[in-house]
Amino acid sequence: MPPDSAEFAHTGISRRQWLSAMGVAGVTAAAGCADEGDPTDDDDAVPAGDQGAQLDLSRDPPPVEGTYHAVQGSSFDTINPLYNTESGAGTAIGYALDQGYTFDGENEVFPLLLETIEDVAGDGSEWRIQFRENLEFSDPYGAYTADDYVYLIQEVHQSDWANTANATDWQGVEVEATGELEVHARLADPNIIWPETFDPLEYPIPKDLLEPYVAEEDAAGLREHEELLDLSFAGNLGPYTLEEWIRDGGTRYVRNDEYYLREVGERNDDRSLFGNAPYFEDATIQILDEEAQRVQALAQGETDNVTLPPDRAQEFIEDEEIMVILEPTPFNTILSVNMRDNGWTHGPGNLFTVTAFRQAIAAAINKEEFIEGILRGFAEPHFTWQPEFSEWFPEDLELTRWGDPNDGVYGPEAARQLAEEALDQIDEDYSYDGDVLVGPEGNQVELTVLYNAASETQELAADFIAREFENNLGIELDAEPIDGTTFSENYWQAEPEPGSSTEIDGEEVVWEEPAPQNPGPRSVTSDNEWDLATIFGLNTYPRNPITNQVFFDGPNSQYNPVGYYPEFDAAGALQGMRNAETRDELTEAAEELFAGLNEEQPYIMLAFGDDIEGYQPDIRGPFENFSSGFDFAGWHRDDR
Known part of the structure; x- marks a missing residue:
């Protein structure tokens, strides 16, 4: 599917980062029992021709024809670019409005509205942003320039009244228009991978549109401004023009005949594909609440793209009339263990707080059987807090392969030995x-x-984990369903206690500004006791690993519902990552963090699942990569 706004990664936490930090997917996005054969085999998943291949950006433009029709399961509350925090709405906005850049299949910056974004100081403290020359808003707003970009940041995001979704991204950043199309940004906290944080990304908004609301400090009016809700100011800044947003129904678009990337394609041989982009006459995003309806729409050829549930994926992989693309994701499948004082409900103490016991749990669960039997093979094993496709995955380290029955630590002997060490x-x-x-x-x-009571897959996963606990740890584990929202509000979160503290390794640690997701020391607990849960998966931020400070920057980090107290110097490793002046220095510091997390298992790491995207077989553009959709303006139907 086209890129959306889900994979934001920030050095500070914002509302849109909270949404990207926690996924209710976990194993909810997987299902079923094991099947014969390898469902990820490329010969099956990409059955013919150049289906599933990355587009050749230097090819001649294909014909313009037909409609691109996609289906989503959830409607959006707003498509106002300044206030949206929903992934699905981000996709809908992106059809009509580009941002500065994205990332290509090699994880390199792929310029869109920007010509370049450069680290001019060499240490991540000062950046130069250069915009393209041919960017135009709709009448009467004129050209998109550096002044529009800077005004939005200084007068809206950095204000104390607007409370926009991106406001925290610009804390400690000074921006200045140094030319009609040039901006300099100075970071109080240097970051050599600032583009990977997504913080510089802004939707283009006309200064003249914003000025009346800035003058009146009218946040409510800005939220409801008609042009921000119908994107009618977008001019040539997106591949399609929004015609209609149907609340609870979806969005409709027509081809933008003035799209700015055409000029890029005409001038650059390595971008010639965009010379007449986009290549559909119109586009539609339809909202269908029921999963069965969405899948049926794909099967009957009524839509071009649907995200498939894993329990239906194999039948479509075997169907030559459907193209299935497996897109790796940054969200993990984990088993959360409650280290707070209301965890370990069997009796006194809490063995979950002992690293050796968490290792014992990790050694008791067969990842291979879990992935093949529960996730139907649509996943990779998870050993540390990065997927293997990440630049920052510590491939040179010999990580302990917990739960690997072939080359790792698994089984009753290994698990019980570790448990006895914990005892x-x-x-x-x-x-x-x-x-x-x-x-x-x-x-x-x-x-x-x-x-999660709504997930058959989570039920299967919980039953599997319970059997592994009995067989390999000698623990009876009862699996109980619960509503996801109830769990989040009454188990996962707790009332914060500002100023609460505890002594850890001889030092007092204070929770000065606690949040419900880390309300204080382990003594601060949720309303209800709990032991283990499969409800949530978490984002591992493979483009910007520094963002994992949200989870692991000490016991009082911003997001720590389970009450994890790192025993290795996680805070020091993260400080080293923040202070890195080169990618090599960042890699070295990241290795220290991910080695420590591999050993301590703050969450029991199980798997990284795939997004399973079903397409009509004549669609060209989607490919099996984390960046699939970066070139959406060039997607087209097979022209052979």
Whole structure:
């Protein structure tokens, strides 16, 4: 599918980052029982011709024909570019309005509205942004220039009244228009991968449109401004022109005959594909709430793109009339363990707080069987807090392969040995009676794993994990369904206690500005006790690994619902990442972080799943890559 606004990665936390930090997908996006064969085999997934191949940007323009029709499952609250925080709405906005750049299949910056974005100081402290010359708003707003970009940042995002979605991205950043099309940005906290944070990305908004609201400090009016809601100011700045937004129904577009990238294609042989872009006469995003309706629409040829549930993916992979693209994602499938004082409900103490016991859990769950049996093969094993496609994955380190039955640490002997190491580190009287872990009163340890009641896959996953606990740890694990919202509000979050503190390794740690997702020390707990849960997956930020400070920058980090206290110097590693002046320095510091997380398993890491995208077989453009959709303006129907 075309790129959306989901994969934002920031050095500070904002509302749109909260949305991208937590995914209710986890294993909710997977389903079913194991099937014969390898469902990720390329010969099956890309059955013919150049289906599923990245477009050749130097080819001649194809014919313009037909409609591109996509289906989503959720409607959007707004398509105002200044206030939207929803991924689906970000896709809808992106049909009609480009941003400065995206990333290509090699994870390199791919310029859109920008010509260049350069680190002029060499240490990430000062950047020069150069805009293209041929960017035009609709009448009466004229050309898009550096003044529009700077005004939006200084007078809106950096104001104390507008409260826009991107406001925190610009804290500590000074911007100045140094030419009609040139901006200099100075960062109080230098960042050598500033483009990868997505912070510089802004939708183009006319200064003249904003000025009345700035003068009156009218945030409510800005939210409801008609042109911001119908994108009628967009001019030549997007491949399609929005014709209609139907609340709860979707959006309709027509081809933009003045699209600025055409000139880029005409001038540059390596971008000639864009010489007559875009290549559909019109486009539509339709909202269908029911998953069965969405899948049926694809099967019957009524739509060009649907995200498929894994339990239906194999049948479409085997169907030559459908093209299936497996897109890797940054969201993980994890088992969360509650290290707070209301975790470990069997009895006294909390073994989850002991690293060796979390390692024992990781060693007790067979990742290979989990991926093949529960996720139907549409995933890769997860060993540290980065997917393997990330530039920052520590491929030179020998990571412990927890739960790998072939080359790693897995099985009852390994898991119980680690569990016994943990028992030696606690005061409470837990022990093994044969193969069974018993508590102080001599009864088998019984715990509960919560799963999303709306997900058959999470139920299967929880049952699988429960069997592995029984077989490899001697623990009876009961699987219980729960509503996802109820879990989030009453289990995952708690009332913050500002100023609360605790002593950790001889030092006092204070929660000065706690949030519901990390309300204070382990003694600050949610309304309801809980042991383990499969409900949420989390973003690992493969383009900007510094953002993982949100999770791991000490016990009082911004997002720490499970009460994890790092035993290695996670804060020091993250400080090294923030201070890095070269990519090599950043890589070295990141290796320290990801090695430590691999060992300590703050969340029990299981898998990285794929987004399973189904397309009509004549669509050209989608390919199996994290950046699929970066060249959406060049997508077309097979012209052979």
